[in-house]
Amino acid sequence: MSFSIVIDHVSFGWPDGTKVLDGLDAAFPAGRTGLIGVNGSGKSTLLKLIARELAPSRGSVSVSGEVGYLPQNVPLKAGRTVSDLLEISRTRAALHAIEAGDVAEEHFAAVGDDWDVEERAHAELDRLGLGHVGLDRTVGTLSGGETIMVALAAQLLKRPDVLLLDEPTNNLDLDARRRLYAAVGAWQGVLLVVSHDRTLLDLVDQIAELREGTVRMYGGNLTAYEEQVAAEQEAAERTVRTAGGEVRRQQRELVEARTRIDRGLRTGRKAYENKKVPKIVANGLKRKAQVTAGRQRTLHLEKLEEARERLTEAEQAVRDDAEIRIELPGTEVPAGRTVLTLPLDPPRRERDEPGEAEESRVAGLETLVVRGPERIALLGPNGSGKTTLLKRIVEHGAHVPVRYLPQRLDLLDDGLSVVDNVRAVAPSASVNDVRARLARFLFRGERVNQAAGTLSGGERFRATLAALLSAEPPPQLLLLDEPTNNLDMASVRQLAQALSAYRGALVVASHDVPFLETLGITRWLRQDRDEGLAES
Incomplete structure (x- = not known):
């Protein structure tokens, strides 16, 4: 068997001395491979090493052909355009200059053979459900899911020989996920994908498990792997x-x-x-x-x-994978107590039929009222405003202490250690108490002193959740924005169990319907671009 990616005795550690990989040997064949493992096992780091985003301290990484890489967190600058994210702005500028009559040699050099770049970009965006997104639209106006799909389109436009995807379904609505599944199913090159999305992992040809510093290959998809x-x-x-x-x-x-x-x-x-x-x-x-x-x-x-x-x-x-043990604050909210009263923007008003008199038709709620320990699921497509609504709740304030877990997990100070991040939000807690709390989130010993900026996606989630739930005063209203992103399957189960035991009010924005169904949701709300917030 010929291998497209070869990892030869690779070691890597962070500047603070934290070891991630130590003498790893692995080889990935042609076809689609799902890379799985518990949070913190080094999956994202391995992808970055293959993509040359990081360099190993020892050993070598060899790849056959050009590499395309979609990271877990797409680097964003609000002023950048979709064209910038697609990495075609220079080519487009040269094309427009030539069309305007400027025949300078550097413009032709910039274009090369890519005369149809705009047509291909529009076609790729349309294939991924982004036909409504213009090339000059700024990234800051895109939702998290739209940003991921644009970044995926950028990689597909490059037509790489090897495509690396790190948790690509994070923040994607159901329609976007289906389009991504179709793109993965049609991929003819080499694909290595890190994910906890079961549907996506059932599309691969083999599973590579990174466990305790070694990679083991299993033929077949995730279902076959689990059976074996x-x-x-x-x-x-x-x-x-x-x-x-x-x-x-x-x-x-x-x-x-x-x-x-x-x-x-x-x-x-x-x-x-x-x-x-x-x-x-x-x-x-x-x-x-x-x-x-x-x-x-x-x-x-x-x-x-x-x-x-x-x-x-x-x-x-015998496997004995460590799982997080989440203990939520014992803050029971009485059933009749009003937790939140939030006036909402009026939904868009439409005409029933062209030519009719303009008659308002309001389908959405005018005020969001949350009472007692309600458990609300917030659904809606990417870009519909779910994250905006959660931020409005935080800004408006609630009648009880409220805490918000954002999609991007940007609550932590990257320059501080994990333990110092938690101490910052729980100043009255002793160091020993904070360390005991962190141990429940699998940060033990010297790992509590690891800088937040060096954490993997799953580790960052655990550290953020530890800080959120340790905050003073403890929250009686939790707002969670796509909380299962970056979590391995065991941690998703643990999170669901912990949230099921929570006695405060809960609002969860998520595309993960199976996860939501485990929480005992009492109200299903849908956020729509045109009709606002409505009962689903």
Whole structure:
């Protein structure tokens, strides 16, 4: 088998000494590969190494062909245009200059063979559901999902040999996800995608699992991977039971052997004391018994140690992935209490039919009222204003303490450590108390001193959530914007369980309907560009 990406004994660590990869060897074949692993295992770092965004401290990375890379967090500048994000502004400017009559040689050099760049850009945007987005539109006016799809269009326009995607479905609405699935399904080159999106991972040809510093390849998609791992775990657990039984058997045999030996020694001693045998014979029997006892004890100890080693080896084959343990503040809100009253902008007014008198038709809510421990799901397509609505709630204020988890996880100070970020929002908590809280989010030992700017996407989420839930005063209204982005599947389950136990009010904007259904949602609201906020 020929490999398109080869990782040869690669090591990488952050400047503060945090090791991410240590002597990693891996090879990725042609076709579509899903790269999975728990948060913090190094998946995003590995993609950056392959994309030459980072350089390994040791080892080498070789790639066959040109690389296209869509990072987890697309770098944005509000003043940039869609054309800039597509990386075609220079070519377009040259084209427009030539069309205006400027035949300078540098313009032709800038265009090269790309005379249809604008047509291809529009076609790619349209294929991804962005036909309404103009090339001169500023990035600051795009939603998070629209920005990701434009960034994906930029990579597809390059026609790279190898395409790297890091959590590409984050922030995408259902329609955008379907379009991305179609693009992945039609991809003919080499694809390496990091994701926790089950539908996307069921489109790949093989799964690469990054676990405990090594990569293991599994043929087939995510469903096939899970079936294989489940079978392996069942076999491993059987082996543990068998090995454990063998340890207990060897322990019993050792005790029984010692009992027999001690009984023999006591019998010989009594025979001598009762003058049944001469002293010289008794001493000979004693020495022989002691030698035999030593040999048998050594033999049984060796068998017991071998059984214990087999048990340890079997136990290591059983997965015991650490999961976050979220303890939300015990802030119960009475059922009749008004938590939030937010006047809403009037929805767009439309004519029923062309030529009719302009008659207002209001489909949306005029005021958003939240009472008691309501659990509200906020749905809507990308760009409909869900994030804007959540920010308005924060700015307007609620009748209870409110905390907001943004999509971009920009609550942390990148220059501060994880522990100092939490202490900044919980000044009355002791260092030991903060460290204990962080341990529930899998930040233990020296990891609490890691700079926030060096965290992976999943680690950043955990640190942000730890700060959010440790804040003083504790929140009685939680606003969450796409909270499952960047989380591995185990952490999504843990988050759902924790939020299900929360007794405050909850507003969650998400495209992850299966996740929302686990939260016991009491109201489903839909934000629409034209009709505003309405009951769904």
